[in-house]
Amino acid sequence: MTAPTTTQMRREIERIPAVVAELLAGDPAPMEELAAAVRRSRPTWAMIVARGTSDHAAVYGQYLLEAYAGLPTALASPSVTTVYGAPIGWHGGLLVAISQSGQSPDVVSVTAAARSGGAITVAITNVPDSPLGAAARHVIACEAGAELAVPATKTYTAQLAVLARLVASLAPESELPDALPAVAPALRSALSQSDGWLERSVDGGALVDAMAAADRALIASRGFNLATALEIALKLKETSGLFAEAYSTADLMHGPLVLANPDVPLLFVRPDGRMGEAVDLAVEAARARAVEPWIVGGPELPAGARTLRLEDGLPDALTPLVYALPGQLLAERVARARGMDPDAPRGLAKVTETL
Amino acid sequence: MTAPTTTQMRREIERIPAVVAELLAGDPAPMEELAAAVRRSRPTWAMIVARGTSDHAAVYGQYLLEAYAGLPTALASPSVTTVYGAPIGWHGGLLVAISQSGQSPDVVSVTAAARSGGAITVAITNVPDSPLGAAARHVIACEAGAELAVPATKTYTAQLAVLARLVASLAPESELPDALPAVAPALRSALSQSDGWLERSVDGGALVDAMAAADRALIASRGFNLATALEIALKLKETSGLFAEAYSTADLMHGPLVLANPDVPLLFVRPDGRMGEAVDLAVEAARARAVEPWIVGGPELPAGARTLRLEDGLPDALTPLVYALPGQLLAERVARARGMDPDAPRGLAKVTETL
Numbered sequence: 001m002t003a004p005t006t007t008q009m010r011r012e013i014e015r016i017p018a019v020v021a022e023l024l025a026g027d028p029a030p031m032e033e034l035a036a037a038v039r040r041s042r043p044t045w046a047m048i049v050a051r052g053t054s055d056h057a058a059v060y061g062q063y064l065l066e067a068y069a070g071l072p073t074a075l076a077s078p079s080v081t082t083v084y085g086a087p088i089g090w091h092g093g094l095l096v097a098i099s100q101s102g103q104s105p106d107v108v109s110v111t112a113a114a115r116s117g118g119a120i121t122v123a124i125t126n127v128p129d130s131p132l133g134a135a136a137r138h139v140i141a142c143e144a145g146a147e148l149a150v151p152a153t154k155t156y157t158a159q160l161a162v163l164a165r166l167v168a169s170l171a172p173e174s175e176l177p178d179a180l181p182a183v184a185p186a187l188r189s190a191l192s193q194s195d196g197w198l199e200r201s202v203d204g205g206a207l208v209d210a211m212a213a214a215d216r217a218l219i220a221s222r223g224f225n226l227a228t229a230l231e232i233a234l235k236l237k238e239t240s241g242l243f244a245e246a247y248s249t250a251d252l253m254h255g256p257l258v259l260a261n262p263d264v265p266l267l268f269v270r271p272d273g274r275m276g277e278a279v280d281l282a283v284e285a286a287r288a289r290a291v292e293p294w295i296v297g298g299p300e301l302p303a304g305a306r307t308l309r310l311e312d313g314l315p316d317a318l319t320p321l322v323y324a325l326p327g328q329l330l331a332e333r334v335a336r337a338r339g340m341d342p343d344a345p346r347g348l349a350k351v352t353e354t355l
Numbered sequence: 356m357t358a359p360t361t362t363q364m365r366r367e368i369e370r371i372p373a374v375v376a377e378l379l380a381g382d383p384a385p386m387e388e389l390a391a392a393v394r395r396s397r398p399t400w401a402m403i404v405a406r407g408t409s410d411h412a413a414v415y416g417q418y419l420l421e422a423y424a425g426l427p428t429a430l431a432s433p434s435v436t437t438v439y440g441a442p443i444g445w446h447g448g449l450l451v452a453i454s455q456s457g458q459s460p461d462v463v464s465v466t467a468a469a470r471s472g473g474a475i476t477v478a479i480t481n482v483p484d485s486p487l488g489a490a491a492r493h494v495i496a497c498e499a500g501a502e503l504a505v506p507a508t509k510t511y512t513a514q515l516a517v518l519a520r521l522v523a524s525l526a527p528e529s530e531l532p533d534a535l536p537a538v539a540p541a542l543r544s545a546l547s548q549s550d551g552w553l554e555r556s557v558d559g560g561a562l563v564d565a566m567a568a569a570d571r572a573l574i575a576s577r578g579f580n581l582a583t584a585l586e587i588a589l590k591l592k593e594t595s596g597l598f599a600e601a602y603s604t605a606d607l608m609h610g611p612l613v614l615a616n617p618d619v620p621l622l623f624v625r626p627d628g629r630m631g632e633a634v635d636l637a638v639e640a641a642r643a644r645a646v647e648p649w650i651v652g653g654p655e656l657p658a659g660a661r662t663l664r665l666e667d668g669l670p671d672a673l674t675p676l677v678y679a680l681p682g683q684l685l686a687e688r689v690a691r692a693r694g695m696d697p698d699a700p701r702g703l704a705k706v707t708e709t710l
Contacts, residue, residue: 071444083629106605215570237613255407
């Protein structure tokens with residue numbers, strides 16, 4: 001099999017800066033109205049329902065809603081509603097549903113149950129004219145354009161951008177509104193820096209080569225970028241069949257760090273600031289096991305052969321919009337290096353139906 | 356290195372039926388009082404905070420509280436409190452903290468923040484006289500005895516038993532109170548059946564041999580037993596360095612099933628009933644990829660060379676107390692088969708301190 005030299009997946013990744021720029025520069029009125037409606041309903045908690053890649057956007061949304069809106073936020077277990085039929089007390093809640101296609105039946109079912117139970121419901125989807133769009137009271141379109149690649153990339157980042165914009169509207173006094181315009185330039189910069197990092201030759205080969213030769217990998221971060229670690233790991237699985245597992249660095253140190261060894265590439269996502277210091281504990285623990293990790297991070301990251309230092313200038317909370325991109329590009333390139341077609345991954349379909 | 360022929364870990368697993376029997380037969384008054392206090396505080400949502408193995412008990416608790424108490428239940432991201440210092444709106448919430456040692460500083464911090472913010476706080480710990488015991492308003496002792504093995508086994512099941520008892524007290528009209536006495540006999544039966552299943556020779560070797568020869572594995576279930584899949588995968592990682600990853604069968608079918616192949620042992624945990632039918636979709640999808648899985652399940656499970664049919668007679672919600680045991684025993688035996696000492700896993704400590 002000949003590996004394609006460019007792919008739909010890569011072209012979609014290259015469109016991410018433009019998609020995000022357009023989303024963040026869009027008319028603010030509908031988002032302000034939605035934020036006002038959410039505030040009027042006075043939720044005391046939130047729940048996010050999603051599947052697959054969208055579930056990683058949900059993890060990001062959970063941190064955002066807790067850290068900036070003060071809402072304790074659950075990630076839905078759809079089966080509680082769809083299989084167990086539990087009588088959740090929805091009243092007083094904010095239910096956010098995230099689905100690229102708007103088709104996942106279990107996401108639709110939970111949304112419908114929450115709405116009829118009295119929660120305020122918001123759907124974030126690329127396809128507003130979908131069952132999910134019909135089930136939710138409020139719908140936000142991701143406007144990412146049709147996703148042509150099977151492994152979702154730009155729709156993931158578009159979902160993050162919509163969540164960031166929504167929470168910025170819910171927390172207008174926070175640092176988020178002023179910081180949002182810096183995201184698109186940071187994405188353009190990340191796109192231009194990523195290939196060099198992926199190809200940079202270091203002891204034992206470049207990152208792409210190391211991942212292509214491995215059958216296992218560990219991806220770790222903490223806080224907002226736990227979503228990034230999950231997303232990178234899933235993309236490596238989907239496109240390359242690599243057993244890449246994502247961890248919170250805190251959980252990694254509670255046990256699974258025993259899996260780290262020089263044959264298992266280890267990639268950290270390290271935002272600047274206090275969370276970066278928390279990630280550093282795991283970096284040091286890995287080095288104590290003679291494992292030298294790769295690290296994606298911000299301006300505070302010390303230069304190193306294996307580090308990608310992105311000059312993002314963003315608060316931690318917005319870095320996931322930028323840090324996923326090098327990882328998605330990594331997955332695309334590892335697949336090609338392994339002679340696989342990232343546009344036609346084995347066994348992956350755009351819409352998966354589960355009970 | 357000579358593998359030990361019996362281990363502390365095995366002896367602790369063998370004690371699980373007695374520990375659970377004692378816990379479930381204990382004086383009901385303190386639990387009834389706690390349930391009354393929780394009801395008086397009228398929580399509209401719950402959050403569970405835990406780390407490591409206890410985090411899997413938290414996943415179980417999430418399903419229990421949602422399905423039987425109707426409380427939307429979040430799993431805490433401790434860093435939201437400990438690193439980001441977010442002002443969570445704790446009032447009206449039920450915070451459950453789970454920690455074997457009661458020492459994890461981030462679990463203690465979240466509990467203290469929740470209590471001072473007005474949530475009703477409950478600690479479930481094996482060491483009531485601990486920082487966590489001091490931080491929470493209410494403390495339930497697991498009474499599992501000192502955990503002598505480094506990878507937690509009996510304390511995990513004890514945590515599940517305490518959660519089941521608590522939620523049974525919160526939902527006295529449910530099926531839970533009447534079903535609890537059947538757990539200990541089911542555990543004794545599972546213990547007596549497990550070795551035969553683990554050693555049973557089938558095409559390509561017994562399960563222990565297949566896992567010992569593999570460097571990757573997939574463990575999947577759905578609903579309450581997602582906790583079981585997570586627990587089995589973590590134990591395989593901790594004791595044997597096996598890259599075992601746990602999935603909800605729904606999420607597995609959204610992508611990672613591409614990782615399944617005959618070299619990657621696949622283990623399903625399949626409760627009876629509707630959730631079992633949901634798991635069957637993933638079993639069929641695996642077979643369509645020419646991967647024949649191992650399955651742990653209940654009386655409805657068709658007999659097969661790779662199946663462990665446990666005559667549990669329990670509602671789905673209580674099966675996690677029983678189904679983890681064969682998996683823990685699997686991890687102990689795989690470690691020994693690989694010449695490793697499950698009592699001294701590389702890099703694992705009883706208490707891990709994270710920011």
